[in-house]
Amino acid sequence: MSAILLKTLPYLAALLIGATGAWMWQANSYGKIISDSNASHQTDLTNIANVGAAQARQALEKQQQAEQALADLDQKxxxxxxxxxAENEKWRRAAADSARRLRIAGSCRAGGSDMPSSASSTSSTSMGNAGSIELSPASGSTVFDIRAGIIADQAxxxxxxEYVSNVCRR
Structure with a gap:
């Protein structure tokens, strides 16, 4: 038995060396595949991070532009x-100092009514005497207060x- 073992020993050694070589080559190849996969994965992660950062920068720039447009609109x-x-206040002071008088144009209709009593009497009831009515200082101040409220509402x-047109619809 030892003679057979001695004859097969070189074959067994060659087989063992071949298997070890194949195993090492396979392990090296597998390590390269893993290394390449890790490098590819890292490249993908870097690209995704760069794209995300670019999108975040663009969103931030867009938000800053919208905020600047809003600030410009607000300032204007x-x-x-x-x-x-200020012009309304100037007129109010002028009326309070009696430098100017606040007057309202008006006209008078016959019969003391704003509406004529019949359609046929429209031409005969109008006296055509349009004039102006001077308001008391308290009434004039009230008119300027009302005007200031209207100005604030219109502004x-x-x-x-402008906010809807210039900021929201962009």
């Missing part, structure tokens, strides 16, 4: 409102319309 609307309210409405 505030200036317009302040200018008109707010205009600012909202």
């Amino acid at each position: 609307a505030q200036k317009e409102k302040t200018d008109v309210l 707010a409405l205009k600012a909202l319309q």
Whole structure:
């Protein structure tokens, strides 16, 4: 038995060396595949991160542009409102100082009514004496208060319309 073992021993050794070589080559090949896969995965992650960062920058820039547009609109609307309210206040002071008088144009209809009593009497009931009515200082102040409220409401409405047109619809 030992003679057979001695004859087959070189074959067994060659087989063992071949199997070990094949195993090492396979392990090396598998390591290269894993290394390549890891490198590819890392490249993909880097690309995804770069794209995400670019999208975040674009979104931030767009948000900053919208905020700047809103600030510009707000500044413009505030200036317009302040200018008109200053003019209203100038007129109020002039009326309070008696430098100017607040008058309202009006006309009088015969019969003391705004509406004629019949359709046929429309031409005969109008006296055509349009004139002006001077308001008391308290009434004039009330008119200026009402005008200031209207100015503020119109400025707010205009600012909202510009906001919708210039910021929301972009």
